[in-house]
Amino acid sequence: MxxxxxxxxxxxxxxxxxxxxxxxxxxxxxxxxxxxxxxxxxxxxxxxxxxxxxxxxxxxxxxxxxxxxxxxxxxxxxxxxxxxxxxxxxxxxxxxxxxxxxxxxxxxxxxxxxxxxxxxxxxxxxxxxxxxxxxxxxxxxxxxxxxxxxxxxxxxxxxxxxxxxxAGDGQTVKSCLQSLIGSIFSATFEAAALAAKAGVPGEVIYNVFSTSGAGCGVSKTALENIIDRKFEGTGSHIATMHKDLTIALDLAEQLEVPMQTASTAMQIFHAGKSKYPNGDNWVCTRVIEEIIGAELHR
CATH class of the missing domain: 3.40.50.720 (NAD(P)-binding Rossmann-like Domain)
Incomplete structure (x- = not known):
């Protein structure tokens, strides 16, 4: 053939x-x-x-x-x-x-x-x-x-x-997936900021989270970039996830499905994109860190 x-x-x-x-x-x-x-x-x-x-x-x-x-x-x-x-x-x-x-x-x-x-x-x-x-x-x-x-x-x-x-079936499944991934990212950003304010080293948080029930590729990638302070050039531009969450929430509005967690994630990503339009997803953590006056380093 x-x-x-x-x-x-x-x-x-x-x-x-x-x-x-x-x-x-x-x-x-x-x-x-x-x-x-x-x-x-x-x-x-x-x-x-x-x-x-x-x-x-x-x-x-x-x-x-x-x-x-x-x-x-x-x-x-x-x-x-x-x-x-x-x-x-x-x-x-x-x-x-x-x-x-x-x-x-x-x-x-x-x-x-x-x-x-x-x-x-x-x-x-x-x-x-x-x-x-x-x-x-x-x-x-x-x-x-x-x-x-x-x-x-x-x-x-x-x-x-x-x-x-x-056509549309694949995009519908992707919308559901991105609502989850965006939410996991946002929860990770908040947990990282909490650890920073409490004075916990990033390495400790990374090791514990990675081997816990919450450990997954999404949270591990986010945490690794946060504690190594890699907020640009990692191949995960914030505009993409911002767009994907917009699509997921648009679908939810059409279907009249309440999406409280994904909606909150959307606002966190919106803040990150507004402050750091050239950053990657993890730059949202910097916005929270600037509010609390603490940073999570390895």
Missing amino acids: KMLRAGVIGLGDMGSGLAKNLIKNDFETSGFDLSEQRMSVFRELGGRAAASVAEVARSADVVFVMVMNGGQARQVVLGEDGLVDNMKPGGVVVLTATIKPSEAREIGSAMAGSGIELIDSPVSGGFPGAQGGTLTMMAAGAPAVLEKARPVMEAVSQTIHIVGDK
């Missing part, structure tokens, strides 16, 4: 990881990003740098869309010179960006009858998962389409969950 050709639109922290692992697994990979610096890094990885989204579309059988928001995703997939108008019939778009479920449904509906298939598959695992090829995918699509794209999806992930068969 002929090996699938892959494409990636959006070569930032997450998209560059997708590209890296596609190339590592010997898939011919085309890519496009508005940043020339990112395109340069992509070329160094061995990727085929395209001049436009349309060029990627004409060069690939399966294209991953890893952009920031629903408007960008819609433009890439449906816009003039987008994927739908330029991929060969039978091509597959894998929507790995996190957007509103309603936006994914709109894109799916607009693609109906185009001959181009959609897999709605947001991912979890962040920068380390993307770069290491260990992402968790929440994939929704027709069984035959999922099977066709499986080889390239397996190249970038460790676990693929089939969570539905239509």
Whole structure:
């Protein structure tokens, strides 16, 4: 069977990881990003740098869309010179960006009858998962389409969950997940600040939390960055989680589900993003530390 050709639109922290692992697994990979610096890094990885989204579309059988928001995703997939108008019939778009479920449904509906298939598959695992090829995918699509794209999806992930068969199903599951992750992060920030004010060393808190029932990848990563004072450049920009919590709360409002904890997390992230717009998730702790006049160091 002929090996699938892959494409990636959006070569930032997450998209560059997708590209890296596609190339590592010997898939011919085309890519496009508005940043020339990112395109340069992509070329160094061995990727085929395209001049436009349309060029990627004409060069690939399966294209991953890893952009920031629903408007960008819609433009890439449906816009003039987008994927739908330029991929060969039978091509597959894998929507790995996190957007509103309603936006994914709109894109799916607009693609109906185009001959181009959609897999709605947001991912979890962040920068380390993307770069290491260990992402968790929440994939929704027709069984035959999922099977066709499986080889390239397996190249970038460790676990693929089939969570539905239509556009929006993957984004809905991701919204639920992000409401939990955002809440865990925020509770960790507060606990770290409490420890700082009480004079407990960060190393002690990290060791105890990591080996307790509360220990998980989310809290461990947050604590490690907090006690090492790494608030920028860790691959987990605060704008992304802020956006994801906004999406989760928007879904909750539509469904009339009370979300007290996630709502509080949203406010903590909003404070962090307002004060430190270039920071990563853990910078929220600095905002709390500044209020209490204490910092948690290793």
